[in-house]
Amino acid sequence: MSGTVDHIENLYNKAKQYTETSIELYKLSAIDTSADVVSSLASRAILILVISTCIIFLNLGLALYLGDLLGDYFKGFLIVALFYLLLAIIIYFFNKTLIRKPITNLMITKLMKPRLKEKEIEEVIANSNNRNNGTIH
Secondary structure (H helix, E strand, O other): OHHHHHHHHHHHHHHHHHHHHHHHHHHHHHHHHHHHHHHHHHHHHHHHHHHHHHHHHHHHHHHHHHHHHHOOHHHHHHHHHHHHHHHHHHHHHOHHHHHHHHHHHHHHHHHHHHHHHHHHHHHHHHHHHHHOOOOOO
């Protein structure tokens, strides 16, 4: 009788330890995923900020140059503004394919990466259990 109780107690402790380890693994996986997504978005935001600053100065130079060629600076700025208005209209109509889909795909890729890791971990656990013939030591 005492042996059965010891086995049940041992089994309970191992199940409890497995559950706690699994929960900790999921927490760490969520933290890893969140950090990966945030760092990816932050690096892209910084890159966009630097490129935007460069583009602003290029546009100012272009507007001043066109204005000098046309004789009035406001004409150069007007041409550059109209170009960006046309660009904004194009982006508005192709928003789904140019902006939404790439960002959605990026987020899905980053968020699904842990799922792939979990499958690998489950395969290792399954292989380990197969080697042990399903017995708990």
